[in-house]
Amino acid sequence: MVLDGKLTAAPTFDAVFVVSFGGPEGMDDVMPFLENVLRGRNVPRERMLEVAHHYELFDGVSPINTQNRALVVALEDELETHHLNLPVYWGNRNWHPMLVDTLRQMQADGIKHALAFITSAFSSYSGCRQYREDVEQARAVIGPNAPKVSFLRKFYNHPGFIHPMTANVEAALGRVPAERQAHAHIVFTAHSIPKSMAQMSNYEAQLLDACQLVMDGLGKRSKWRLVYQSRSGSPQQPWLEPDINDYIKALHQDGVQDIIVVPIGFISDHMEVLFDLDTEAHQLAQELRVNLVRAATVGTDPQFISMIRELIVERMNLTTEKCYLGALGASHDVCPANCCLPVQQRPTALSAVKPA
Numbered sequence: 105m106v107l108d109g110k111l112t113a114a115p116t117f118d119a120v121f122v123v124s125f126g127g128p129e130g131m132d133d134v135m136p137f138l139e140n141v142l143r144g145r146n147v148p149r150e151r152m153l154e155v156a157h158h159y160e161l162f163d164g165v166s167p168i169n170t171q172n173r174a175l176v177v178a179l180e181d182e183l184e185t186h187h188l189n190l191p192v193y194w195g196n197r198n199w200h201p202m203l204v205d206t207l208r209q210m211q212a213d214g215i216k217h218a219l220a221f222i223t224s225a226f227s228s229y230s231g232c233r234q235y236r237e238d239v240e241q242a243r244a245v246i247g248p249n250a251p252k253v254s255f256l257r258k259f260y261n262h263p264g265f266i267h268p269m270t271a272n273v274e275a276a277l278g279r280v281p282a283e284r285q286a287h288a289h290i291v292f293t294a295h296s297i298p299k300s301m302a303q304m305s306n307y308e309a310q311l312l313d314a315c316q317l318v319m320d321g322l323g324k325r326s327k328w329r330l331v332y333q334s335r336s337g338s339p340q341q342p343w344l345e346p347d348i349n350d351y352i353k354a355l356h357q358d359g360v361q362d363i364i365v366v367p368i369g370f371i372s373d374h375m376e377v378l379f380d381l382d383t384e385a386h387q388l389a390q391e392l393r394v395n396l397v398r399a400a401t402v403g404t405d406p407q408f409i410s411m412i413r414e415l416i417v418e419r420m421n422l423t424t425e426k427c428y429l430g431a432l433g434a435s436h437d438v439c440p441a442n443c444c445l446p447v448q449q450r451p452t453a454l455s456a457v458k459p460a
Contacts, residue, residue: 117420119191119210120183121218121253122176123203123235126196127166127374133199134159140198151336158379168374169199171403172223175372178404182413190416193218197238204242210251217252219419221412223371225260225314227435228297228307232258233444256415258435260310261317261428264411265371268402269314270321273366276399277326280362288362289327289355290319291348294369295376296332299342305444308344309432314368317429333385334376348380349388356392363389366399371408373401 128137134156142152159166172194180192191213195206210218220239224231236255243250259265273290280288292315302308315330331351335343346354348365355363365385367377381398389396402408418426419437426434436443 117190117217117219117254117416119193119215119218119251120179120416121206121210121220122172122179122192122194122223123220123239124172124194124196124223125168125374126199126202127168128159128164128199129166129169131160131164134164137199147336155336158375161383162375162378166375167378168372169196171372171374172196174404175223175409178409179412182409183416186413188413188416190219191215195242197235202242203238204245207239207242207246207250207253211246211249215251217254219416220253220255221415222255225258225265225371226294226307226310226369227258227260227444228305229301229444229446230297231307231444232305233439234446236439254419255437256412256419257426257437258310259411259415260314260435261430261432262411262415263427263429264407264414265402266314266317266321266429268405268407269366269368269399270318272400272402273318273322273364276364276366276397277322277324279397280364280395284362286324286326287360288364289329289360290364290366291351291355292318292328292330292366292368293333293348293381294330294367296335296344296347298337299344300447302344304447306432310435311369313430313432315366318366318368333380348385352385352388352392352394352396356394360394362395362397364397364399367401370401372403377401 126137128134135152138152138155176192176194183190183192193206193210193215195201195203197203222232222235224235239253243253277285277288292311294311297307311330315328319326319328329351331346331348332344333348335347337343352363365381367381370377377398386396386398414427428434
């Protein structure tokens with residue numbers, strides 16, 4: 105129940121719903137997938153074909169669906185081990201299994217109220233509110249008897265996310281010659297978003313906090329910076345900067361030999377990681393004769409999977425102490441009406457929806 109914006113009693117949940125972006129799993133999927141992603145946006149077809157070429161390099165297969173299948177299996181095992189009788193479902197915004205199809209299956213299975221885990225650690229319109237809106241739209245398609253869906257809070261500063269990320273950075277540093285490790289530059293990356301969107305959320309603040317928490321965990325004085333990648337849209341529209349490739353060039357000019365790239369904005373190695381980092385940024389570094397080492401994402405690290413279970417237990421039992429690191433505190437469970445709007449606008453009927 106929500107009273108004056110505060111949760112006063114724990115709802116009863118009978119399922120977990122993993123909510124993600126989705127990705128193509130073959131060349132025949134690529135263009136329909138991109139059309140789903142870009143529906144309603146004024147994106148030239150030439151740009152769409154350019155992005156499609158990225159997928160061609162990998163036979164049209166994004167690893168995100170495989171990653172999510174592995175996450176679902178790991179979470180099912182985690183819940184069963186801890187005697188939590190909650191089936192795990194999975195649905196995507198842009199490709200199969202689509203949200204509406206998964207919700208229909210949940211309805212057929214008798215699910216009444218699911219607790220959703222969004223596979224994005226940070227708050228922004230595209231990383232949070234849009235998922236919530238899409239779930240509401242899918243529920244509206246099904247009708248009044250559609251399963252209710254509530255959402256777990258953002259986990260950018262949870263130990264179950266920060267600790268494995270820290271270990272991954274430590275492992276990446278270990279791939280740099282010992283005598284050069286102290287001078288390696290750590291570059292955290294996240295998906296760029298329009299500045300107008302960033303101003304309506306805590307995206308930048310949360311990212312910077314997570315980066316600092318990782319650096320604190322390393323206990324090292326290495327130089328670091330948060331940069332951005334994968335920007336799209338009109339060149340005239342300001343997006344968060346600097347771009348990772350521009351920053352690699354700047355570090356090269358400053359004589360930096362070793363760069364540790366940390367995709368802190370992603371929980372798994374999907375296309376933005378495979379192409380933008382492992383392909384494009386890596387090729388640039390080779391051309392500049394810079395040693396670029398990419399740290400792993402958390403994926404299905406046991407600490408991360410345990411974190412999801414802990415967030416579920418936290419939401420089922422409101423007397424459980426919320427777990428987080430740093431000074432920003434735990435993110436809210438229920439989004440305020442003006443949280444993470446896409447642009448500077450007043451809430452509409454849909455954007456004002458507050459999930460239970």
